[in-house]
Amino acid sequence: MENIKRIELGKNGPLVSKLGLGCMRMSSVWGGPVNDENESVATIQAALDSGINFLNTGDFYGAGHNELLVGKAIKGRRDDAFISVKFGAIFYNGHMLGLDLRPIAIKNFINYSLVRLGVETIDLYQPCRLDNSVPVEDVIGTVADLIKEGKVRYLGVSEITADQLRKANSIHPVTALEIGYSLADRQIETDLLPAAKELGIGVVAFANTAEGLLTGEVKVPLQANDYRNYFSRFQGENLVRNLEKVEVLKIMAADKGYTPTQLAIAWVNLQGDHIMPLVSMSRRSRLPENLQAMHIEFSHDEMTTLNEAFSVGSILGGTYLQR
Numbered sequence: 232m233e234n235i236k237r238i239e240l241g242k243n244g245p246l247v248s249k250l251g252l253g254c255m256r257m258s259s260v261w262g263g264p265v266n267d268e269n270e271s272v273a274t275i276q277a278a279l280d281s282g283i284n285f286l287n288t289g290d291f292y293g294a295g296h297n298e299l300l301v302g303k304a305i306k307g308r309r310d311d312a313f314i315s316v317k318f319g320a321i322f323y324n325g326h327m328l329g330l331d332l333r334p335i336a337i338k339n340f341i342n343y344s345l346v347r348l349g350v351e352t353i354d355l356y357q358p359c360r361l362d363n364s365v366p367v368e369d370v371i372g373t374v375a376d377l378i379k380e381g382k383v384r385y386l387g388v389s390e391i392t393a394d395q396l397r398k399a400n401s402i403h404p405v406t407a408l409e410i411g412y413s414l415a416d417r418q419i420e421t422d423l424l425p426a427a428k429e430l431g432i433g434v435v436a437f438a439n440t441a442e443g444l445l446t447g448e449v450k451v452p453l454q455a456n457d458y459r460n461y462f463s464r465f466q467g468e469n470l471v472r473n474l475e476k477v478e479v480l481k482i483m484a485a486d487k488g489y490t491p492t493q494l495a496i497a498w499v500n501l502q503g504d505h506i507m508p509l510v511s512m513s514r515r516s517r518l519p520e521n522l523q524a525m526h527i528e529f530s531h532d533e534m535t536t537l538n539e540a541f542s543v544g545s546i547l548g549g550t551y552l553q554r
Contacts (some may be wrong), residue, residue: 235282235525238504242431244385245434247313249503250502250525251285252278253437257300258293260327265293268300275304277515279311281522287409287435287509289317289359291345298347306349315355315435316344317389317409332358332365334373341382349396355407357387362450367398372554375403387435393426400430407433409509414480414498414541415441415464415473418469421543428505437509439499442550444473447481447491463548472547479540489527493520497527498537 236249257271275286286305287299298316305312318340321328344353356377358370377383385406388399399405410419410429416438429432440446442459451470459465464473477491484491499508510521529537 235522238433238507240285240355240385240433240507241404241505244406244433245313247285247507248283249504249507250283250521250544251287251315251435251507251509252283252299253509254286254288255292255299256511257513258297265296270515271300271513272304274512274515274518275301277518278512279305279308281518282329284311285315285435285507285509286311286312287315287317287437290340290347291318291320291322291359293346294322295343298344302347302349308396309350313354314348314350315357315387315407315409316348316353317357317359318344319358323471328366330360330362332361332370334369335367337370337373341377345351345382350515352384353384354384355387356385356387357407357409360390361388361395361399367395367407368402368418371399371402373380378403393422395422396426396432397430400432405430405432407435409435409437410471411438411550412436412506413439413445413497414495414537415444415476415546417541417543428503432505434503434506435509436499436502436506439508439510440495441546444546445477445480445491445495447477447484447489449474449477459550462550464546464550466548469548476540476545480535483533483536487527487533489524492536493524493527497523497529498520500527501529501534 237246238249240247257266259265261486286301288301290298295349319330319332322330371483374386387407388405389409412419443449453460453465463469479492480494484494496508
């Protein structure tokens with residue numbers, strides 16, 4: 232078993248692996264193809280074998296398909312897995328229609344999730360975001376009730392503002408905040424990350440490569456059918472300028488003997504013991520390189536170079552992280 236550091240997820244929270252496995256891309260969320268299910272299950276099990284216990288899914292990932300995959304993978308080894316589930320998004324024919332955060336809907340959602348996962352309790356349960364369609368007190372209060380009932384262990388929140396985080400935490404202690412964070416997306420350093428740290432809330436950081444921008448593999452122009460064409464970050468002159476920034480990461484990666492993706496994950500990992508990189512994988516072959524990224528260190532000069540090249544606002548255009 233790989234020696235993966237364990238961290239406390241939030242103040243007085245559970246012990247989880249410092250690296251989390253994002254399972255979303257194992258299913259079709261936006262209408263794309265489904266990955267090989269046997270390989271996806273094997274990837275989850277290999278991650279558990281390596282010491283990664285944090286598994287992230289959502290009830291709307293593939294209309295329940297993702298939860299079924301996770302349930303199949305953890306069958307007979309429930310104690311090896313810490314399961315994080317997002318709820319609230321409504322999809323139809325591969326398109327997101329909006330959110331349903333009504334208490335009656337949440338109580339319906341969780342029963343289906345428990346059945347698909349084949350478990351009695353979900354470890355971390357969180358609205359995928361908050362949109363003011365339902366009072367925060369009702370959303371968080373409902374999850375708090377589920378915790379009292381024993382259907383949920385801990386409350387999480389996702390893609391919210393610092394003010395929303397403070398309000399949610401005042402209603403019931405928030406264990407973890409899930410949010411996009413990378414060298415290319417550092418806007419949360421202004422207020423959201425400081426708020427989470429002040430409140431003793433763990434941070435589950437997804438999109439460490441900024442939708443692939445930081446992998447060093449993006450070429451101009453993107454293929455016509457690439458979903459990233461919808462994001463201003465990947466359009467026209469923005470993409471050209473942004474890839475000039477990525478060259479800094481590519482050069483450093485080559486000098487250190489790693490890939491740009493590994494350095495992108497390592498940078499997130501080193502932002503604090505309360506921050507967990509959440510990395511999407513759907514193939515076992517990806518596991519060794521992502522585990523290795525957790526052991527990469529940067530010299531003071533290297534960290535300064537990255538922080539200057541990717542200072543807040545240096546990457547032009549946005550992605551869905553700003554929705």
